Amino acid sequence: MFADVDASSLLLDVELVEANITPRTKAIIAVDYAGQPCDYDALRAIADRHDVHLVADACHALGASYKGRPVGSVADMSVFSFHPVKHVAAGEGGAITTNDPGLAERMRAFRNHGITTDHHQRAKRGDFFYKMDELGYNYRLSDIQCALALSQMRKLPQSISRRREIAAIYDEAFAKTPAIAPLKTASGALHAYHLYVVQLEEVERAQVFAGLRAENIGVNVHYIPIYWHPYYERLGYSRGLCPVAEAAYERILSLPMFQGITDRDVEDVVTAVEKVVGLSVASSSG
Numbered sequence: 001m002f003a004d005v006d007a008s009s010l011l012l013d014v015e016l017v018e019a020n021i022t023p024r025t026k027a028i029i030a031v032d033y034a035g036q037p038c039d040y041d042a043l044r045a046i047a048d049r050h051d052v053h054l055v056a057d058a059c060h061a062l063g064a065s066y067k068g069r070p071v072g073s074v075a076d077m078s079v080f081s082f083h084p085v086k087h088v089a090a091g092e093g094g095a096i097t098t099n100d101p102g103l104a105e106r107m108r109a110f111r112n113h114g115i116t117t118d119h120h121q122r123a124k125r126g127d128f129f130y131k132m133d134e135l136g137y138n139y140r141l142s143d144i145q146c147a148l149a150l151s152q153m154r155k156l157p158q159s160i161s162r163r164r165e166i167a168a169i170y171d172e173a174f175a176k177t178p179a180i181a182p183l184k185t186a187s188g189a190l191h192a193y194h195l196y197v198v199q200l201e202e203v204e205r206a207q208v209f210a211g212l213r214a215e216n217i218g219v220n221v222h223y224i225p226i227y228w229h230p231y232y233e234r235l236g237y238s239r240g241l242c243p244v245a246e247a248a249y250e251r252i253l254s255l256p257m258f259q260g261i262t263d264r265d266v267e268d269v270v271t272a273v274e275k276v277v278g279l280s281v282a283s284s285s286g
């Protein structure tokens with residue numbers, strides 16, 4: 001089941017979650033879209049009432065925090081990505097955090113062909129025997145990838161700080177532009193800004209997208225509603241299921257956001273956005 005999002009933040013709308021829980025529900029999975037944590041206190045209360053797990057898709061939110069608690073500690077399991085575009089890149093792969101020893105043991109086996117012990121444990125015991133208890137996969141991150149990720153973790157605070165500076169510049173610039181609405185950030189959240197997403201008001205997204213690409217500004221759109229993809233359509237999901245998310249998809253635009261961008265580059269982005277959006281507004285009103 002899919003629940004719709006809040007129109008101002010595009011995070012999971014907590015008010016709609018409970019209505020989507022059925023006897024078959026095993027977990028609530030909340031996506032920290034763009035790098036902002038969801039409302040985990042409210043989600044925890046719902047999960048506890050229905051005795052289901054709470055999972056954070058925190059792939060965008062490494063370095064963020066929720067009400068003073070770091071992302072990675074606010075759900076039963078938190079999933080992170082080390083894809084090349086993420087804050088910490090290892091080429092591919094990721095990590096899952098949990099404070100539940102049983103879940104940790106189950107995940108270690110699952111990533112290791114379903115085998116209950118690894119070679120480090122067997123070496124400590126001085127034996128060779130191991131057993132495969134259930135079907136698992138080879139989901140182990142390589143030592144080289146781990147070394148790369150660990151080296152980048154030391155740079156994470158600096159990266160997050162810079163991203164917040166860039167977001168502040170964008171926020172200030174677009175506060176006076178009614179046709180551009182940055183996503184709302186909750187008062188208890190510290191955003192990681194994997195993405196900086198705006199919603200366009202009363203202008204054609206396609207026209208603005210093309211205009212900014214013509215200005216050599218690398219804008220993008222994140223994302224198509226998941227159940228619009230053919231795989232989910234074949235499972236029976238149809239358009240219209242989450243109207244807020246679908247309406248937002250037609251209006252969202254991701255602006256350049258990475259720690260290496262200079263203040264001059266950010267100013268160029270702002271200038272180009274104001275120019276292209278202004279032309280689009282004039283075209284629409286004309």
